[in-house]
Amino acid sequence: SFSFIGGRPMRLLAFGDSLTAGYVDGGDDFAPWAPLLCSLLDAEAVDHIGMSGLTTGDMVESLDEMGVLDCCYPSSSPWPGLRHQLTSKGPYDVVLIMAGTNDLAADVAPSEVLENLKTLHGVAHAAGARSVAMSIPESKAALRHQWLKEARTEANQAIQ
Numbered sequence: 524s525f526s527f528i529g530g531r532p533m534r535l536l537a538f539g540d541s542l543t544a545g546y547v548d549g550g551d552d553f554a555p556w557a558p559l560l561c562s563l564l565d566a567e568a569v570d571h572i573g574m575s576g577l578t579t580g581d582m583v584e585s586l587d588e589m590g591v592l593d594c595c596y597p598s599s600s601p602w603p604g605l606r607h608q609l610t611s612k613g614p615y616d617v618v619l620i621m622a623g624t625n626d627l628a629a630d631v632a633p634s635e636v637l638e639n640l641k642t643l644h645g646v647a648h649a650a651g652a653r654s655v656a657m658s659i660p661e662s663k664a665a666l667r668h669q670w671l672k673e674a675r676t677e678a679n680q681a682i683q
Contacts (some may be wrong), residue, residue, distance in 0.1 A: 532567030534614065535560070538605055538643070539621040542660065544573020546595070553599065570612065572602045578626045579639030586646060605643060609650035618647035621657035623678055627671055628664065633678035640682065656682050
């Protein structure tokens with residue numbers, strides 16, 4: 524069963540940007556995907572940290588912070604940095620990382636996105652968790668701008 528590791532309920536952390544936060548309606552509402560995943564897997568917990576508007580570089584810089592303000596604050600509460608969450612609320616069995624959308628919009632090189640993602644995954648591994656690299660999903664903006672589509676494709680190929 525996916526819901527158990529070593530005979531005990533599995534604990535997961537979904538970490539990423541506004542897509543993980545479930546950003547909808549211009550930040551007036553949130554519908555994160557973590558609770559659905561929790562029910563589908565019958566996991567003990569699927570916590571989520573969704574830092575709307577932050578790049579992977581911002582996430583790396585805020586690894587140890589207790590309260591990171593994202594672009595939706597004060598509509599959303601401050602988020603803990605990844606390492607802070609792992610050490611204060613862990614242990615987690617698996618960390619799912621989906622980030623990079625904001626990097627592409629800010630024209631950050633896909634190679635830099637990859638290095639930042641490697642750092643985030645390394646932090647998860649150092650805390651004893653497995654990690655899952657989730658690709659950068661397609662966006663309406665990428666459909667309108669060829670350069671953004673190409674950057675997304677390059678970043679996702681590197682993530683694989």
